[in-house]
Amino acid sequence: MPTHKPRSVSAQSADESGSSGAAKARGVSYVEAGEGDAGQRIDNFLSRILKDVPRSLVYRILRTGEVRVNGKRAKPETRLAEGDRIRLPPLQRKTEEQRAAERAAPSRSLREFVAGAIIHEDRDLIVVNKPAGVAVHGGSGLSAGVIEALRATHPELKELELVHRLDRDTSGVLMVAKRRAVLRELHALLRERDMEKRYLALVVGRWPFGAKTIDLPLKTNLKQGGERVVRVHADGQQAITTFKPIQHFGKLATLLDISLGTGRTHQIRVHAAHAGHPIAGDEKYGDRERDAKLKPYGLNRMFLHAQSLTFERKGAKPFTVSAPPPPDWQALIEKLKQDLK
Secondary structure, eight states, X not given: OOOOSOSOEEESOEEOOSOTTSOOEEOOEEEEOOGGGTTOBHHHHHHHHOTTSOHHHHHHHHHTTOOEETTEXXXXXXBOOTTOEEEEXXXXXXXXXXXXXXXXXXXXXXXXXXXXXXXXXXXXXXEXXXXXXXXXXXXXXXXXXXXXXXXXXXXTOTTOEESSOOOTTOEEEEEEESSHHHHXXXXXXXXXXXXXXXXXXXXXXXXXXXXXXXXXXXXXXEOTTSOEEEEXXXXXXXXXXXXXXXXXXXXXXXXXXXXXXXXXXXHHXXXXXXXXXXXXXXXXXXXXXXXXXXXGGTXXXXXXXXXXXXXXXXXXXXXXXXXXXXXXXXXXXXXXXXXXX
């Protein structure tokens, strides 16, 4: 069986002082990656083993170099090997009240909503057509998302994990692995770029480039308050996005088919904005003035949809799963077609 918990923990110092209602700090400690942790990103590993530590704190200690793997500073994307020794700094643990809030079961309405959005299930996978506005996991003020709802609905599945993520306002195909062995296999396909991801997007303005591949590096920064913002930057990670126009709606908007060569945070949104045609309704990278012209047609959110995933598993035929755009998307497109023939 894969190892799910740190193989060893040693504390150099500890400070458990403070009242019972306050978060407490622990000293420097070390954990060892087990067999089941091999290939996992360290940010995901830490979020799993440090369940009483806020996710924002996990990323802060990674950014500041306080987490080390075999004596070397670790980045969020650092991948672990079995036997790696991981140094953890003193951490502020969550209070009992915070832990109790997070243990609260997802609402019945959320569980039913997510269950109704499942478009494929087999012995290894659950695939959800994630609705826009629903988070993939709890955090940032949300007690629960898709993964928590699925775990509450399927308590017998002890190893449910997200294969990948979608922004809260992005709809479409979201895969969840039922077993860690499957999760590792699919993560390997993602790393090797052997999984085809296709999206639909409505961008503002008339896309003038035809089919266009944008190969520009992206760098993630954190603004004050912890808001994550991504920019095109020479020091960033390679990011490749291919845009193909499907239909123009006058000068107002363009429907695009999009494929990804890489899977960076906010990649499509930032590349589209950099090209001068941001995703319609994108509050972070978008154009409010041009969005306003689309509101009479039904624009009330970001119009980005994960349309399909295609990959080939070991000893199996190519697997493809597709998700139709949600009704409000289809209604907006139909109204644009009627008014802008």
